[in-house]
Amino acid sequence: MEKFTVEASIENLPLVTSFVIEPLEEKGCSMKILMQMELVIEEIFVNVANYAYPTGHGMATICRDFEDTPRAIELTFIDSGIPYNPLEHEDPDINLELDEREIGGLGIFLVKKTVDEIHYEYKDSQNILTIKKLF
Amino acid sequence: MEIQKELNGTTLVVKIIGRLDASNAQELTKELNASFNGVKDLIFDFSGLKYVASAGLRVLLMAQKRMNKQGSMKIRHVDETVMEVLEMTGFADLMNIEK
Numbered sequence: 001m002e003k004f005t006v007e008a009s010i011e012n013l014p015l016v017t018s019f020v021i022e023p024l025e026e027k028g029c030s031m032k033i034l035m036q037m038e039l040v041i042e043e044i045f046v047n048v049a050n051y052a053y054p055t056g057h058g059m060a061t062i063c064r065d066f067e068d069t070p071r072a073i074e075l076t077f078i079d080s081g082i083p084y085n086p087l088e089h090e091d092p093d094i095n096l097e098l099d100e101r102e103i104g105g106l107g108i109f110l111v112k113k114t115v116d117e118i119h120y121e122y123k124d125s126q127n128i129l130t131i132k133k134l135f
Numbered sequence: 136m137e138i139q140k141e142l143n144g145t146t147l148v149v150k151i152i153g154r155l156d157a158s159n160a161q162e163l164t165k166e167l168n169a170s171f172n173g174v175k176d177l178i179f180d181f182s183g184l185k186y187v188a189s190a191g192l193r194v195l196l197m198a199q200k201r202m203n204k205q206g207s208m209k210i211r212h213v214d215e216t217v218m219e220v221l222e223m224t225g226f227a228d229l230m231n232i233e234k
Contacts, residue, residue, distance in 0.1 A: 009157045010157055035186065042188045046157040051204025079180035098199060101182055113223050 001065045008049045008060040008079060015048045016045050016062055020075060023064070024135065027071070036114045037073070044077050044086075044129060052081025052105035052127065072116070076130045084127055085120045087112075137183075138166050145175035145206070152183035155191030161196050175206035182212035187220050199230055209233065 004019045006012040020041055021034055029037075048060050064078040086108040092101070094109075112118060116133040136159045148172055155163065171177075177198065189218040196212075200213065202208035208229045213221065221227040 013156075013158065032216070037222070038186065039188055041155055046188075048188070092224075096225075098196075098229045100204065101196060103228065106192055108221065110223060111187055 001063055003061060003063050005059055005061040008045075008052055008058050008081070010046060010049045011083070013042060013045055013049075016060075017041050017071060019062060020064060020073070023066070024073060027066070027135075029135045033133070037133060040111050040114050040131060041075075044131075047086060048077060048079050048081065048127075051084065052079045054082065062108060070134055072132055072134045074132045076128060078129075079127050080125055082111065083122045086129065087118065087120050096131045133135070136162070138163060138195070140166070140170060142170070142174075145149065145173060147174045147176070148178045148180055150180040150183060153188040155194070156186065156188040157185060157190040159186075160190035163191070164197065167198055171201055171205070174202075177202050177206065177208045179208070179210045179219060180212055181210055181214060184217055185214060187217050189224075192220070192224060192226060193221050195214070195226065195230070 004016070006015055017038055020037060024034055024037060045060065052058060057080060058081055061078040063078070065074040066072070067074065089105050089108055091109050091112070092105045105113050111131070115131040115133050119130045136154055137152040141148045149167070151163065190226070199208050211233045213232055213234050218227070221230070221232065
């Protein structure tokens, strides 16, 4: 398992993306999965960057692990910010008329629709969000 | 991301090239807010758009709500990957989209 720790700020999104996408590319992952993973990383990391540390700066750690049969990537996003379980967020109602559509909740909804597994736990004062995607 | 705007009478064509994500969604919001006045038909040309994240979707929603009050909005030439995101979120049904 590889670990990568950066300050949780949007400017670091490209670094986090490379950390995940490059090994996937090396493994010959399809373009479609690569784009989906890019979206997943952006939505999760941007959420942490925007909301985990409302009073200042903090770090985020991303753990990356691969499985062989079936081929899958497992990513764990860890931060020490305010406790927040994104999976408790109610899914946006995608059947609502335009004027009733809300602006929020779309990011995590996209993540949930895209990954094969997703778990959240709060442990040792850390938010730990794990996703798994078959590829 | 590159934004190209072309105003013809009351029709504004906005071409977005590259990626529309959390790092630049605000830039597009600003560009649009500076351009909405007097526009009756807003057309997004997505032929050069390869990636959209939720931050970009929020801008589209904002633009659609605004255009509903003053005219119409259409999205043209949508890439397959981008279309998938629009479909997943139900945006494809809310907006006038030509592939």
